[in-house]
Amino acid sequence: MALDILIIDDEDDIRDLIAGILEDEGYQTRQAHDADSGLNEIARRRPSLVFLDIWMQGSRLDGLQLLDEFQSQHPDMPVVMISGHGNVETAVSAIRRGAYDYIEKPFKVDRLLLITQRAMEAARLKNEVADLRERSSKTVELVGNSPAMQGVRGVIEKSAPTNSRIFISGSSGTGKGLSARLIHQKSTRADSPFVEINCSLYSPDEVGVVLFGRETREKTGILRTEVGALEKAHGGTLYLSEVATLPAQAQQALLRTLVESKFNRVGGAVAVPIDVRIISSSSQNVGPLIESGQFRSDLFHRLSIVPLQLTPLKERREDIPPLVSTFIDQVCRLHNLRSMSVGEDAVAVLQAQDWPGNARQLRNSIERLLILVKDQAPADGVITAALLPPDIGEVLPTVGDSDSSAHLMSLPLRDAREVFERQYLMAQIERFGGNISKTAEFVGMERSALHRKIKSLGL
Numbered sequence: 001m002a003l004d005i006l007i008i009d010d011e012d013d014i015r016d017l018i019a020g021i022l023e024d025e026g027y028q029t030r031q032a033h034d035a036d037s038g039l040n041e042i043a044r045r046r047p048s049l050v051f052l053d054i055w056m057q058g059s060r061l062d063g064l065q066l067l068d069e070f071q072s073q074h075p076d077m078p079v080v081m082i083s084g085h086g087n088v089e090t091a092v093s094a095i096r097r098g099a100y101d102y103i104e105k106p107f108k109v110d111r112l113l114l115i116t117q118r119a120m121e122a123a124r125l126k127n128e129v130a131d132l133r134e135r136s137s138k139t140v141e142l143v144g145n146s147p148a149m150q151g152v153r154g155v156i157e158k159s160a161p162t163n164s165r166i167f168i169s170g171s172s173g174t175g176k177g178l179s180a181r182l183i184h185q186k187s188t189r190a191d192s193p194f195v196e197i198n199c200s201l202y203s204p205d206e207v208g209v210v211l212f213g214r215e216t217r218e219k220t221g222i223l224r225t226e227v228g229a230l231e232k233a234h235g236g237t238l239y240l241s242e243v244a245t246l247p248a249q250a251q252q253a254l255l256r257t258l259v260e261s262k263f264n265r266v267g268g269a270v271a272v273p274i275d276v277r278i279i280s281s282s283s284q285n286v287g288p289l290i291e292s293g294q295f296r297s298d299l300f301h302r303l304s305i306v307p308l309q310l311t312p313l314k315e316r317r318e319d320i321p322p323l324v325s326t327f328i329d330q331v332c333r334l335h336n337l338r339s340m341s342v343g344e345d346a347v348a349v350l351q352a353q354d355w356p357g358n359a360r361q362l363r364n365s366i367e368r369l370l371i372l373v374k375d376q377a378p379a380d381g382v383i384t385a386a387l388l389p390p391d392i393g394e395v396l397p398t399v400g401d402s403d404s405s406a407h408l409m410s411l412p413l414r415d416a417r418e419v420f421e422r423q424y425l426m427a428q429i430e431r432f433g434g435n436i437s438k439t440a441e442f443v444g445m446e447r448s449a450l451h452r453k454i455k456s457l458g459l
Helices: 012-024 035-044 063-073 088-096 109-135 147-159 176-185 204-212 248-260 286-291 297-303 317-335 344-352 358-373 413-431 436-443 447-456
Strands: 004-008 028-032 049-053 079-083 101-104 166-169 194-198 214-217 223-226 237-241 277-282 306-309
Touching: 004 012, 004 035, 012 028, 012 109, 028 035, 035 049, 035 063, 035 223, 049 063, 049 109, 063 079, 063 088, 079 088, 079 109, 088 101, 101 109, 147 176, 147 306, 166 176, 176 194, 176 237, 176 277, 204 248, 248 297, 286 297, 317 344, 317 358, 413 436, 413 447, 436 447
Parallel strands: 004 028, 004 049, 049 079, 079 101, 166 277, 166 306, 194 237, 237 277
Antiparallel strands: 214 223
């Protein structure tokens, strides 16, 4: 997507010259001739980069004062100062006040383009660093080869390169956010911002500002803008998690934005043009919400051009072993733990769970497990079912604490039955103090048959 650059200079020929050079390189440009027109342009939509003249005749604020305004309102927006002869020291001072760099008049084309490229790259890297910190413990790929997961990958591969809006359905923890990020990474907008908002975290009074931003005009006449998620995602992707929780007013404003490709900030009078791909999701069944009037059907149909359904983990248990391996690698790196693995018997127990919290719950359980066993980890680094916490291992059908019972889930039925019978009868014989008659009566066997069973099991 073309990057948006604002040029603020009181000289028409300078603005036109810079704009022409940048547009030849594929950038989009806007122009302003003084402080107020510059502030208005930024209020209309925040640019990716600003070229700002230090001295502007007839302007209410000079370049340094305007730079201070930018720093207070948009500290992450890169600003390059335009310096004339004799005011290089002022330009250096501007860098100390937050400007990215400066360029002197008359300037060389190569230096202009180099500074532009570096400023854009610095801003992108800063955003990426923040993004990587947030995602440091999350997987970057969909894990699993079940038919359901292969179907999800197929939809993502086909739809990601388009600009179609995608609506992701699935219960909590199935990977809706991860799928949205993968769609962005595989799209033509991959080098542009990816902004994620969980709509359920904000009150009806807050969500409008979070999405659309806000405008306030001070008594001095200065227009202050607060950038919302839509504007931050300009040129990129906005992921609206739990979109079905939006209040009616926000739904209406979002629908208007989808139709007109522009929006008004809260308190703003001028529409902000926007180019954003929207991916949305919900862990609720949207159908009943539409029928009850809680969610607009026209908004849903515009958001769900491409529907993507994620399957609960209990319906694709074959994906649990690769997920366990992935989560172990992540957690060991995150907490600087020695490398470990989960034995086949423990994996069998994990596969027997329903995991109502899906992959998120599984990952949390793996993290807790690794932290709990780190000081008593087996020498071979293999975690068996015997080491699983009670709330996980409770699905293991055992009546004892021996090693053989811990492996019950990994045994064929015939062998598992023999293990169970041996432990069951041992427990009942001990319960009745070795009295075979009382034991036989309780377990519902003839005394002679019980004797034969005890002998066959080697008890």
